[in-house]
Amino acid sequence: MRTRSIRAVLFAFALLILSTASFGQISISVGFGPPALPVYEQPICPGDGYIWTPGYWGWDADISDYYWVPGTWVLAPEVGYLWTPPYWGWADGGFGFHEGYWGPHIGFYGGINYGFGYFGDGFAGGRWDGGHFFYNRSVTNINVTNIHNVYNETVVNRTENRVSYSGGEGGVMARPTREQEQAAQERHIPPPAAQMQHIQAARGNPELRASANHGKPPIAATDRPGEFTGHGAVPAKQAGGEYHPPAERGGAQPRAQSGARSENGARPNPVHPNDLPAMEKPAPPNTGNAKKDQKFQQQQEKLQQKQVQERQKLQQQQEKEHQQLARQNADPVRTQQVEQRHAQQTQQLQQRHVQQQQRLQQRVAPPSRPRR
Numbered sequence: 001m002r003t004r005s006i007r008a009v010l011f012a013f014a015l016l017i018l019s020t021a022s023f024g025q026i027s028i029s030v031g032f033g034p035p036a037l038p039v040y041e042q043p044i045c046p047g048d049g050y051i052w053t054p055g056y057w058g059w060d061a062d063i064s065d066y067y068w069v070p071g072t073w074v075l076a077p078e079v080g081y082l083w084t085p086p087y088w089g090w091a092d093g094g095f096g097f098h099e100g101y102w103g104p105h106i107g108f109y110g111g112i113n114y115g116f117g118y119f120g121d122g123f124a125g126g127r128w129d130g131g132h133f134f135y136n137r138s139v140t141n142i143n144v145t146n147i148h149n150v151y152n153e154t155v156v157n158r159t160e161n162r163v164s165y166s167g168g169e170g171g172v173m174a175r176p177t178r179e180q181e182q183a184a185q186e187r188h189i190p191p192p193a194a195q196m197q198h199i200q201a202a203r204g205n206p207e208l209r210a211s212a213n214h215g216k217p218p219i220a221a222t223d224r225p226g227e228f229t230g231h232g233a234v235p236a237k238q239a240g241g242e243y244h245p246p247a248e249r250g251g252a253q254p255r256a257q258s259g260a261r262s263e264n265g266a267r268p269n270p271v272h273p274n275d276l277p278a279m280e281k282p283a284p285p286n287t288g289n290a291k292k293d294q295k296f297q298q299q300q301e302k303l304q305q306k307q308v309q310e311r312q313k314l315q316q317q318q319e320k321e322h323q324q325l326a327r328q329n330a331d332p333v334r335t336q337q338v339e340q341r342h343a344q345q346t347q348q349l350q351q352r353h354v355q356q357q358q359r360l361q362q363r364v365a366p367p368s369r370p371r372r
Helices: 002-018 178-184 193-203 290-328 332-364
Strands: 026-030 050-053 056-060 065-069 071-075 082-084 087-091 094-098 101-103 126-129 132-136
Touching (some): 050 082, 056 193, 193 290, 290 332
Antiparallel strands (some): 026 094, 126 132
8 A cells, every 4th residue: 555655656746757847736647638628608707806717627536537616706815916727738648737826927827728818828817007906808707887997908819729638639739938937936825715615615516527517517607716506606608529438438447646546445645735635514513502503613614714724835835845856856765755754744734633623523512421
């Protein structure tokens, strides 16, 4: 078991080195590509300061299936920061997932045309000026009654390609520019708590799985993170292309390198925070005391938000160490040592979070004393 885990780690690290555009961490590698990007409309921007983050296909190793993460409007975590979308890229016989991030400049995202300003190179949907974000009305859905910091700049989208991955057979052929390489070295911020919860909610929704919707998700975009119902939830108009699950391709099986299960069904020990299972929404308490239940639920939500932020912070720290190893061309022995330390850090974090949840549960519902 330990040997398999180390081999998976070393393979993932090799993908990081060999990829032609390894600027976001490759958290997983799959043996078959994601569906094409669906066709959908952008919901109206809910307010000033929100920036569009396009939808994309994620991967759930628990069910060996892609799932759609709906596009949504997200408040920028810092003034002046922009969103570089995640993307799938072909490398060394598999499709690797490059994480998205916030930064002062747009980095490389595989040349993927996500639409709405993300046409494969940079972002044409808006810009920061004087501490305020100005929206380009020609490519974003803005209500000028509520938002006045707008401008009009015609953008020509020269391609209708809806391919969702870079490189490989049928993939988008693109390489990073010098500016995008420089952007990769800047300070990055991972998705904030609301954005992470949005991703987790998408992963837990069976209707968003590719095997269920065949590339046409019933929720393609939302006006706010995590709000999958109501007028702000937009369905896909059509799939971006035909999609056939692995079972329809003669039994082709995915090859996952992160969060995968072993042959006996057991999950390897997590190496990085992104390998941990998604946090589930706490069940509402029912002690019979409405006021006490409300207070406890608020404490649960506050604790979970704090734990999500701690996961993000550790993930970001470990990603920086990965980048340092790549720059130094570290040998496999040192790489293995670093990965073992990462695994220990991640497991300690997971144990601490479980203990925190248990202590909170005991405060609201202490164990009953045995009768005398």
